[in-house]
Amino acid sequence: MSFKGGSRSSSELVTGRSLPLLRPLFSPSMERMSAPASILGLVVVVFYIILLSCRRVDSESTQEKQALLDFLRQVPHSPRLNWTSSSSACDWFGVGCDSTRSSVLSLRLPGAGLFGPIPPNTIGLLTRLRVLSLRSNRLSGPVPDDFSSLTLLRSLYLQDNAFSGEFPPSVTQLTRLSRLDISSNDFSGSIPFAVNNLTRLTGLFLENNNFSGTLPSIDSDGLNDFSVANNSLNGSIPASLSKFPASAFAGNLDLCGGPLTPCSPFFGPSPSPGGPAGSPIRKKSNKLSTGEIVGIAVGCTMFLLLLLLVLLFCLRRRQRRQPTNQPKPPPAATPAGTRDVQPEAGTSSSKDYITGSAEDAERNKLIFLEGGVYTFDLEDLLRASAEVLGKGSVGTSYKAILEDGTTVMVKRLKDVAASKKEFDGQMDILGQVKHENVVPLRAYYYSKDEKLLVYDFMSAGSLSALLHGSRGSGRTPLDWENRLKIAIGVGHGLAHLHHSGKVPHGNIKSSNILIRPDRTACISDFGLNPLFGNSSPPNRVVAYHAPEVVEIRKATFKSDVYSFGVLLLELLTGKAPNQASLGEEGIDLPRWVQSVVREEWTAEVFDAELMRYSNIVEEMVQLLQIAMACVYVDPDERPDMGKVVRMMEEMRHTEVDDSLRQSSDDPSKGSGGHTPSVATSPPRGSTPP
Structure with missing residues (x-):
């Protein structure tokens, strides 16, 4: 720890090799000092050690605390962000620290009324940040360049704001990101190939922006959730992204291939008419020879046949493309898997067991049934780590562990034919069933593409x-x-x-x-x-x-x-x-x-x-x-x-x-594997068909 007099270890303090003030206490004449003086010396040593430790704790988060205060001072916000310099930053609303309260690990300010651009040298100074959520505010302007210093960031949620400019280049340097959601903003320009730097991504959400150009070939080995819907992208969908459902690309009128309609082949200009070698016709005289006349006739005939074939092909192609105006089939559900996903509360994105549009997520909330014991919401469930337990006849079951340690079982239903009204009615009936030998239904979620049920988790299995x-x-x-x-x-x-x-x-x-x-x-x-x-x-x-x-x-x-x-x-x-x-x-x-x-x-x-x-x-x-x-x-x-x-x-x-x-x-x-003779026989008429 630094003092004005220099840096000294605690062992130097105890041995008396530092701080001239303490040296007389450990001089040879100490033997001649009285007992009260010796006790006084020990008290001084203890006091300095306590002071040293106190100064260490107080100074560890000073830079981060000041960065947060600067952010609050420069950005308009709601009154609930009552951050004061007199209290610890770890006690502020939306701020999460590590167990030693020495570093800020998460900053969650969804819907906090934040307005305007993010000032530089504020959030970018929180270099140990793991989770940053500024979703559902009115933040604008480009994403600051100093975000590139957040090298430990794992989840970044900036959706539902008014950010603008090109795809943030600082974000492509955050190689530990596993979840990136910048949907529902005003970003424009092309999606850079540098997105492939984010090799740990499991979820990438870019929908509802103004991105244009072609889609880069993004490595999707670990990518389970992806959406670029409602942009201005064009061209063919790369093969690496064709595994995602059509809903992930909807709203881009010029995209084709993959789960969308096939791309039309490109035809170059028709070959020029002429002789076999394309050379000019030579004249030997003012009159054409018989061979030349025959050659011209054959060439013209071949050209006309070729032209006719091209016209027929174009007509057939046009006829084939007309039926594509029929309604598209509903998109297939996103494949489920086991991974840690951390969409933030209120996010419009999807999880491995939740898909659908942002509008669906807003209209359809997680509904808790009477007598429930949980207080989380849909977005807490989306942030949970999910593990596939098994696939049954009615759907797939997941073990979901929420951030607070709560563990539940989530059943993702398939092939549901009931309407929302019928679904809600049946859930009300099932929610009233309470018995120690029945797994209680705690909550459910209904949207056009997803139907989820939430039960208590049974750790001993089936x-x-x-x-x-x-x-x-x-x-x-x-x-x-x-x-x-x-x-x-x-x-x-x-x-x-x-x-x-x-x-x-x-x-x-x-x-x-x-x-x-x-x-x-x-x-x-x-x-x-x-x-x-x-x-x-x-x-x-x-x-x-x-x-x-x-x-x-x-x-x-x-x-x-x-x-x-x-x-x-x-x-x-x-x-x-x-x-x-x-x-x-x-x-x-x-x-x-x-x-x-x-x-x-x-x-x-x-x-x-x-x-x-x-x-x-x-x-x-x-x-x-x-x-x-x-x-x-x-x-x-x-x-x-x-x-x-x-x-x-x-x-x-x-x-x-x-x-x-x-x-x-x-x-x-034991009986040695032999059953004693029993006179009783099975009931009459029990033979199945």
Whole structure:
């Protein structure tokens, strides 16, 4: 730390080799000093050390604090930016610092009423800045050149302002940028090839400006979100950008190729008529020879034929181009992926699981349902890091981690046929379903191109992963106690949906059963079938289908019971309910169980991982009977979910009272893989079609 007398380390202060004021305290005569004098010397040393540390803290952010004060002083702003020199910059509105409060890492001032140009030597001095958001203000003029000093910047949001001039050259030097949004401004000129310097970009948004010229070939290996819509660009779309949907290029009347209409081929001028070598006709005399007359005739004929072919080609070309005035098909959704994306709050841009125009984003907000526990908004969700959890029959699921550490699951629906009014109505119904065995629907988002659902995140994964994950060494099997607990939990959740919510689930399968760390089962993806119309069976996974669903194309309470029965068989057998896992073509899980039981009541029915435990055979047989009752061909013979739950509860209580499960978790007392003879047979009439 610098003082007027020079720079000295703290060790020099303690040893007495610095600061002449302290040297007498450590002189040889110190032994002759009194005890009070020695104590006084130590107090002085401690005081100087404290002073030294205080001066270090106070001086670390002085330059950044002054830069922010200069920015505020020179730019008109809203009254809420009450920055005062008497308080720490880290406590100001919109300013975020590191854990030591020594450096400014983020500056977020969206919609703060900022007006006019950004002064130089203000924001450009915040050299440790990671996130800068000045969106939705009235800032104008060019982007300052000193922005090039923000070399650690990762996210830059300048959309919805009045910035002008060419593409900011200072921005192309920020090689750590992963998110750049300068949409909805007055930028003009061409888009420079230097954009390729930003090798870490995952999102680039340049729409709603006045950019002109051709699109440069931009390396899109890591680029997942991109838009240049509503500019004045022309020419063909580079092959590296053709993977993006047509909406990313809409509003540029002279763009072609890629996802837009093909570019027209360019035809050069027709060849000049003449002889084969194009040389002038020689005259041997005033009269043309017979050969020359024949040559001229042939040449003229060839020229006329060529001209006729060109005219025919042009006419056919014109006829082909006329139908292109038909409406374009809706753009395909942006491919999803796993990456860290940080669109700022209120941004009109898109994320890997959110696409659509800026107008859609403004009209359609994230709607929270009654009783929600979250306070984030759509733009907080857009800033979250997203990880693909899986792709199911109704859409793709993501794990989204927000900046404050909140983790949610986002379901991006596909092929939704419902209108916004129908969608809103169904979400209101589903939002009222509250039960400990049902994953609560917290919020939803509806736009023309995107439909999102937000649920609580379940960290333990799905039942499908627990049952059918790698069965190699090191795997922890799902024991009988937990399988029975999961079965009863799913039953309670379904019964609540049917009797209290009056909502059929419509898509029961093991991947839609999510597990909490305490092995509590929760059902997800419930009640979504009305959103997809009747174009396809409600349950897209055929192995869980009730026979009647294929005919009526509608989920019912009794079809849910059938799917639940298949789920119970999956828990008992450890087999996924598809043909590949059963080893026979054209057979489903209920029929496979029936065929094994007919031959002999053996351990082949039950999962080998369960046969390590003793005294659970009767309980497994009872649950197998309940499962087979659920998969009756005739829906009227199936029990309702309330009765199924009561049967499972009574079975468990009976077994507990008889103390038959005391050693069920002790693999050393297993049955050796053989099931004792059981006189009970499966229910009559349970054979599926």
